[in-house]
Amino acid sequence: xxxxxxxxxxxxxxxxxxxxxxxxxxxxxxxxxxxxxxxxxxxxxxxxxxxxxxxxxxxxxxxxxxxxxxxxxxxxxxxxxxxxxxxxxxxxxxxxxxxxxxxxxxxxxxxxxx
Amino acid sequence: xxxxxxxxxxxxxxxxxxxxxxxxxxxxxxxxxxxxxxxxxxxxxxxxxxxxxxxxxxxxxxxxxxxxxxxxxxxxxxxxxxxxxxxxxxxxxxxxxxxxxxxxxxxxxxxxxxxxx
Numbered sequence: 001x002x003x004x005x006x007x008x009x010x011x012x013x014x015x016x017x018x019x020x021x022x023x024x025x026x027x028x029x030x031x032x033x034x035x036x037x038x039x040x041x042x043x044x045x046x047x048x049x050x051x052x053x054x055x056x057x058x059x060x061x062x063x064x065x066x067x068x069x070x071x072x073x074x075x076x077x078x079x080x081x082x083x084x085x086x087x088x089x090x091x092x093x094x095x096x097x098x099x100x101x102x103x104x105x106x107x108x109x110x111x112x113x114x
Numbered sequence: 115x116x117x118x119x120x121x122x123x124x125x126x127x128x129x130x131x132x133x134x135x136x137x138x139x140x141x142x143x144x145x146x147x148x149x150x151x152x153x154x155x156x157x158x159x160x161x162x163x164x165x166x167x168x169x170x171x172x173x174x175x176x177x178x179x180x181x182x183x184x185x186x187x188x189x190x191x192x193x194x195x196x197x198x199x200x201x202x203x204x205x206x207x208x209x210x211x212x213x214x215x216x217x218x219x220x221x222x223x224x225x226x227x228x229x230x231x
Contacts, residue, residue, distance in 0.1 A: 031217055032217030032218075034219065034220070041227075042224070043204065043222040043223060043224050043225055044157065044204075044222050045222075046219055046220075049219065051217070089156050089157075093217045095216065095217045097164065097169070097212065098144070098145065098164040098165060098169070098210045098212045099145040099162045099163075099164040099169050099170070099208075099210055100145065100208060100210075100217045100218070100220070101159065101162065101170065102147075102159065102220060103159075104156035104157055104158075105156065106155075106156060107154070107155070107156055
């Protein structure tokens with residue numbers, strides 16, 4: 001099955017600095033890579049996603065890059081703000097016969113220090 | 115309506131109880147999912163339903179019994195649970211397009227916080 005590794009497990013940055021989270025996946029059949037932000041006690045919320053036929057995607061302060069050959073993908077947050085503090089999960093998705101199977105990374109706890 | 119709802123929000127049950135978790139969506143999604151999330155861990159897939167048929171059971175113990183009575187509803191029946199089953203149980207749904215490998219965003223419900231005493 002798919003295996004997703006995520007680093008670092010914790011990340012502290014000063015407000016205004018950038019944060020980078022990296023993930024690797026194992027199954028070349030994965031074709032969709034969402035990133036979720038989860039605040040304490042709340043549901044995971046999709047913040048950005050990228051498909052396997054795209055190398056980079058940006059949405060305001062958030063960008064994601066994908067290297068299919070190396071099976072790496074990364075999340076970049078610029079100009080971090082205290083409200084960016086949360087746990088971030090990367091995920092790799094395999095679609096099959098009318099459903100999709102999502103494997104999550106182990107999570108990164110991001111702390112933005114004011 | 116882009117919301118997945120789950121009831122109850124919190125549930126405390128004894129090891130001999132029988133209870134059910136309920137999930138509902140009205141987005142016309144034909145794939146629905148149950149995840150289990152322990153504290154400080156990622157969500158772990160338990161079950162997947164596609165067009166109201168069970169497509170994936172990730173070797174979940176039989177004390178968890180899923181049910182999809184129609185395309186909008188997903189239930190998880192609980193019986194004889196153990197304290198280690200205490201967790202946040204998340205429901206999700208997504209579009210599907212059979213015959214293709216296009217993946218779609220999963221929409222998560224707020225979860226049911228389950229405590230087994």
